[in-house]
Amino acid sequence: MSLISVKNLYKEYGDNVVLEKLNLEIKEGEFCTLVGPSGCGKSTFLKMLLGQETPTRGTFLFEGKPFPKEPSVERGIVFQRYSVFSHLNVLENVMLGIELEKSRFFGKLFGAKRKEAKKIAMDMLESVGLENSAYKFPSELSGGMQQRLSIAQSLVKKPKLLLLDEPFGALDPGISADMHTLIQELWKKNNLTLVMVTHDLHEGFHLGTRLLVFDKIRHDPHAPDRFGATITYDIPISDTSETTLNKIDKSIKKREKNDN
Amino acid sequence: MSLISVKNLYKEYGDNVVLEKLNLEIKEGEFCTLVGPSGCGKSTFLKMLLGQETPTRGTFLFEGKPFPKEPSVERGIVFQRYSVFSHLNVLENVMLGIELEKSRFFGKLFGAKRKEAKKIAMDMLESVGLENSAYKFPSELSGGMQQRLSIAQSLVKKPKLLLLDEPFGALDPGISADMHTLIQELWKKNNLTLVMVTHDLHEGFHLGTRLLVFDKIRHDPHAPDRFGATITYDIPISDTSETTLNKIDKSIKKREKNDN
Amino acid sequence: VKDKFQVSWTIYVGWMPWDYAQQKGIIDKWAKKYDIEIEMVQVNDYIESINQYTVGKFDACMMTNMDALTIPAAGGVDSTALIMGDFSNGNDGIILKDKKTLADIKGQNVNLVELSVSHYLLARALESVNLSEKDLTVVNTSDADIVSAFTSNDVTAVTTWNPQLAAITSAENANLVFDSSKIPGEIIDMLVVHTDTLNDNPKLAKALTGAWFEVMSIMKKGDKEALTFMAEASGTDLAGYKSQLNSTKMFYDADEAVKFANSKELPATMKKVSEFSFEHGILGDGAPNAEFIGMEFPGGKTFGDPKNIKLRFVDTYVKMAAEGKL
Amino acid sequence: MKRLMNLRPSKGTAIFLGLLPFLLVAIMYLFASDARLAENPNDKLLPALTTFSEAIDRMAFTPSERTGEILFVQDTVSSLKRLGFGVLISAILALLMGIPLGLIPYVRNGLSPFVAAFSMVPPLAVLPILFIVFGMGEIAKVALIVIGVTPLIVRDLQQRVSEIPAEQLIKAQTLGGSTWTIVLRVILPQMLPRLFDAVRLTLGTAWIFLISAEAIAATEGLGYRIFLVRRYMSMDVILPYVAWITFLAFLFDFIIKKFTYKMFPWYTAGKETK
Amino acid sequence: MKRLMNLRPSKGTAIFLGLLPFLLVAIMYLFASDARLAENPNDKLLPALTTFSEAIDRMAFTPSERTGEILFVQDTVSSLKRLGFGVLISAILALLMGIPLGLIPYVRNGLSPFVAAFSMVPPLAVLPILFIVFGMGEIAKVALIVIGVTPLIVRDLQQRVSEIPAEQLIKAQTLGGSTWTIVLRVILPQMLPRLFDAVRLTLGTAWIFLISAEAIAATEGLGYRIFLVRRYMSMDVILPYVAWITFLAFLFDFIIKKFTYKMFPWYTAGKETK
Ligand SMILES: Nc1ncnc2c1ncn2[C@@H]1O[C@H](COP(=O)(O)OP(=O)(O)OP(=O)(O)O)[C@@H](O)[C@H]1O
Numbered sequence A, B: 001m002s003l004i005s006v007k008n009l010y011k012e013y014g015d016n017v018v019l020e021k022l023n024l025e026i027k028e029g030e031f032c033t034l035v036g037p038s039g040c041g042k043s044t045f046l047k048m049l050l051g052q053e054t055p056t057r058g059t060f061l062f063e064g065k066p067f068p069k070e071p072s073v074e075r076g077i078v079f080q081r082y083s084v085f086s087h088l089n090v091l092e093n094v095m096l097g098i099e100l101e102k103s104r105f106f107g108k109l110f111g112a113k114r115k116e117a118k119k120i121a122m123d124m125l126e127s128v129g130l131e132n133s134a135y136k137f138p139s140e141l142s143g144g145m146q147q148r149l150s151i152a153q154s155l156v157k158k159p160k161l162l163l164l165d166e167p168f169g170a171l172d173p174g175i176s177a178d179m180h181t182l183i184q185e186l187w188k189k190n191n192l193t194l195v196m197v198t199h200d201l202h203e204g205f206h207l208g209t210r211l212l213v214f215d216k217i218r219h220d221p222h223a224p225d226r227f228g229a230t231i232t233y234d235i236p237i238s239d240t241s242e243t244t245l246n247k248i249d250k251s252i253k254k255r256e257k258n259d260n
Numbered sequence C: 001v002k003d004k005f006q007v008s009w010t011i012y013v014g015w016m017p018w019d020y021a022q023q024k025g026i027i028d029k030w031a032k033k034y035d036i037e038i039e040m041v042q043v044n045d046y047i048e049s050i051n052q053y054t055v056g057k058f059d060a061c062m063m064t065n066m067d068a069l070t071i072p073a074a075g076g077v078d079s080t081a082l083i084m085g086d087f088s089n090g091n092d093g094i095i096l097k098d099k100k101t102l103a104d105i106k107g108q109n110v111n112l113v114e115l116s117v118s119h120y121l122l123a124r125a126l127e128s129v130n131l132s133e134k135d136l137t138v139v140n141t142s143d144a145d146i147v148s149a150f151t152s153n154d155v156t157a158v159t160t161w162n163p164q165l166a167a168i169t170s171a172e173n174a175n176l177v178f179d180s181s182k183i184p185g186e187i188i189d190m191l192v193v194h195t196d197t198l199n200d201n202p203k204l205a206k207a208l209t210g211a212w213f214e215v216m217s218i219m220k221k222g223d224k225e226a227l228t229f230m231a232e233a234s235g236t237d238l239a240g241y242k243s244q245l246n247s248t249k250m251f252y253d254a255d256e257a258v259k260f261a262n263s264k265e266l267p268a269t270m271k272k273v274s275e276f277s278f279e280h281g282i283l284g285d286g287a288p289n290a291e292f293i294g295m296e297f298p299g300g301k302t303f304g305d306p307k308n309i310k311l312r313f314v315d316t317y318v319k320m321a322a323e324g325k326l
Numbered sequence D, E: 001m002k003r004l005m006n007l008r009p010s011k012g013t014a015i016f017l018g019l020l021p022f023l024l025v026a027i028m029y030l031f032a033s034d035a036r037l038a039e040n041p042n043d044k045l046l047p048a049l050t051t052f053s054e055a056i057d058r059m060a061f062t063p064s065e066r067t068g069e070i071l072f073v074q075d076t077v078s079s080l081k082r083l084g085f086g087v088l089i090s091a092i093l094a095l096l097m098g099i100p101l102g103l104i105p106y107v108r109n110g111l112s113p114f115v116a117a118f119s120m121v122p123p124l125a126v127l128p129i130l131f132i133v134f135g136m137g138e139i140a141k142v143a144l145i146v147i148g149v150t151p152l153i154v155r156d157l158q159q160r161v162s163e164i165p166a167e168q169l170i171k172a173q174t175l176g177g178s179t180w181t182i183v184l185r186v187i188l189p190q191m192l193p194r195l196f197d198a199v200r201l202t203l204g205t206a207w208i209f210l211i212s213a214e215a216i217a218a219t220e221g222l223g224y225r226i227f228l229v230r231r232y233m234s235m236d237v238i239l240p241y242v243a244w245i246t247f248l249a250f251l252f253d254f255i256i257k258k259f260t261y262k263m264f265p266w267y268t269a270g271k272e273t274k
């Protein structure tokens, strides 16, 4: 059975059709990357996976059941920024996920339970390479370190599905390469299902197991909002070649120019 | 005669020696890229070139005369961010440079003079590809477009020296490639002398005509501030090979790890 | 019937004895005698004090005869003037800057607390020189600021009471052109009690009257310690307080108070006050004429609408004090 | 069941919810008023609605017998003039002081501590000195507002000027700006919308000082009327006046906000909107 | 010659410049005082230094004959107690209201317009009602401060809560937080330093209300004393009291700022420093 199944899904904001006729099955353990021109609805799709938005029409199932209507622990998220807590240090940021679950009233653990949570968090920090910065505040971290922290935060909840929205978009190129290695390691080690939006087609091509391209197939020049985007390419990465990459690249660029 | 000559220059902040024994000659028309580990004093050096900071000791000449002690029109600057004026639209941002010079009291031109300035500014916008966004405000531009605007702003003053401090550090990778093309075109067309700091060694290698690497050669583990950085590599780009690149890359990475 | 009472008072020369009585335990002594509790509450803002009395927060309150008529009585709260402790005999006055006679006030701006006894005093003064309020402009000025206001060049005429009056008169260019000693007995400082409360609790009246005349006897002797105490509480020194007392006709003996309450001038005064209030629209919005609010005087005399008696002057308890029956 | 923080009322519910507390207060008032009036029909603290309408009619629709003017209009005009002048002068002074304080190190070092200390002086406590300097007329009232409000705006502007990124100032210098032209073309235009914001936020304080000034010495004005009729506790006049002041304050807040958004589109573009 | 904006005074010059305006004011005072006293030796507006020292000696070092206490100490203690309670209660109320207002759509829709309207009501104009509700004792004075200050802090906190990035709130939900635990672990800790800032910025307003309250009903306190001697225009007492209030206000501002920086290092890390 698929982890996620989407059938004939539409998403509209008023008159603005963002996504149309979307069909998609994602199995457990897949690592999907999602690319497309700016404004085509990638983040919107991720928000639906997260429960922050609901589809307008269509079937939308998670483990065969309707999607939970609000964010929950099964689905982790890493945003481009602002997703770590600036008032907690690195260790506390990771412990928070454990504490919120175990202490339903105070959201805080004490004594032996706290020690235990601390150990789990420390192990997690080690696996993202932040063990030496455990007592720093996020403001003292570089952008890359903050993103690692955000990933660690999510992983400690052992989510069935981890969503990433341009997680490396704000990082220096050298640093984002390191992050690629990390995310692939974590994916393999933790048996995760990953959906990652990216602006960078190369990133989409070289990470992950499956590439999804969102784009509009119909376009009304007088009413750009009339038609929504759908999936135009859905290819296993093993299939990809330089020519496919260039073809997709051109189609995305063209759309972005048109839209400006 | 060199445009810039630096002899035995030191820069210290209190006890913190940032730069030591710096020797450098930059001729007109050169395109220098400047790399080095974080915190080694690249921005500080640029600030001295700009007149924002003064060296502690040493000879520091611009066209054979001592460096002006404050920013002036001969030297343009493009920062990583915040260097366009958010309250002016794109066109006004570029016109500002002309207006400030021509109208000493109001800083604003009217009538025929204004029209003339507008024409110059429009031409400049065209050469950076912003002619279609002339009446947008910076907040409506993407990061890359803002940096183009900042470059256009500086170029309209026809500076003898254009300084760039990680100008593409905050941009998406795809966009920064476009910017590389642009900056090289502008450099050739306008006969500029360029000094550009970058975090990205590949960028440093593939742009420009000359690569400067800043690094500490002496290091006291107990007092990391005791010794400053100096120029460890100074090579024309034509000389460079993959092996040199890797060698430099390794040395920079090592230093950054040590410092953390 | 209740046994706990709150009385509000304001800092003023004629009311300082209440503070002394409270601080020195005289109130408590008398309250105990009648098996009740009385709390004296100091309220700095005179109007707020009366307002709070009017809405029922306090059982009794210190106020002048005019304010008793225009605030509680006009507000439908039946009140009784239990003790008339003194009347202003120079404590209120009109001061002109540089000019020397009252008639010079014509055409000037006069700073005073509008609709207060100062306003009344001004109206009475103007009558005496055949002027009316139309001949000048009244500028409402808070009593706390009137002294400093006088130092400003814009201010050329003020009407106010003590201690502000004394502070202003001490300025070189200030000339006192009229004061309340020219209309003696018209500005009366009284202790006012809710009539219902009084009828239900005569003990309260007895205790308060007893305490008051005990302090009066101390003051009559010129007890330096007591006077210094009162002076300090009102923010001045002995000399300053004594000079204020000099322009206040205190009824140290209960006999005097009884006599004053039964004088035929009292109804006449209240008639004038009522007319003044009516002309200035402060007898209440529904008042068709100056007789709208009825007043009752000792001996059954009345003024105004006998069916709407809201202000009563009594001599019952003062008489008891005079006869030593408390 | 969704989390409470994720539940959003529909538009109709939202409007209803927004009106609810006002309704509740109104109903509470009516009950309390009724109860007091049942005890004493002349009670002045919480007048009945009919008493209000009479008072409003008297103040706002019937010319005064003494002056032939409509008191309510006269009061409003006087107060708004004072408020307007006070705020205008404060804003100009604040610009003239705030920009140099934020930009020029010599000025900042020389005046910043003094301005900070001055802003802590309670103006109501030094009234006598103000009277000597500004007299007792209109100027004094406007001056009290100016003295109460200017330091607040100055400190805000100084802060904002010093928050302008150093990059911008350096860039402007490389474009050939002098201190003066940089103030004129870079600082001032960026400070104008901030000035409007600051004025908006200090308007409440300005009202407090206006009412205090009018309570001290005046012959008309909203604050004057309230303090005058307080002498005979005419809550039937006071409460409508208070409501009117509240409404005016609300209105100005709204107008200035809209105006700022309209005039300076780039200003709001940079702000978080949610 | 450098541009004016690029010139920086040395440390010594900076300190000298900072003291200069204070010195100038002091000198101006002495001249003005001398001139007035030469004309009229009894002038009370600008007393000579010796008069001040006598007054200070009387108020601050000699026990009152009436109560045996030192008035100045008694006044300060009373006022600070009221101010402290007022501000504390305001802060707690503001937290309790500001967080739900900012976070929970139902609460925001229901109460936000009311709070906005309420914050525009000038408390000084409805004093009689306040005194009826809160009595004339200590509670009334504290209440006036609370009513004057709370709406300001509430609106600030509400704004700040709604500025918390949506990303953080969603992240917290994916970590298993309920509305309650998110308030407790994510919102509240981030609002605490902001609360201190807000309290600091409204302290001036709190003082104004304290002084007003004490002028109406009190038997001791800094505002009471000023009110009491104002009728005699004893500037020899008023001015030292004003200086003392100014100093206290300055001190609290400083202490709260330092405390916030110390307690919440992460808070200031995010702020621009220059
Ligand atoms: N809350 C909303 N209300 C109305 N329209 C919205 C909302 N959120 C998104 N949209 C619209 O939906 C479309 C898709 O937005 P989305 O953010 O999903 O694009 P994206 O593919 O993530 O773009 P980018 O690459 O720039 O991040 C846009 O046209 C946007 O204007």
Ligand SMILES: Nc1ncnc2c1ncn2[C@@H]1O[C@H](COP(=O)(O)OP(=O)(O)OP(=O)(O)O)[C@@H](O)[C@H]1O
Pocket: B013, B016, B018, B036, B037, B038, B039, B040, B041, B042, B043, B044, B045
């Ligand atoms: N105004 C200053 N006062 C004191 N020290 C300073 C100042 N400016 C910079 N420094 C110090 O000088 C050193 C060099 O800083 P600089 O910003 O030049 O580094 P950089 O090479 O540009 O680093 P990065 O790659 O991170 O931008 C750092 O140790 C920094 O702490």
Ligand SMILES: [Mg+2]
Pocket: A042, A043, A044, A165
């Ligand atoms: Mg997106």
Ligand SMILES: [Mg+2]
Pocket: B042, B043, B044
């Ligand atoms: Mg740098």
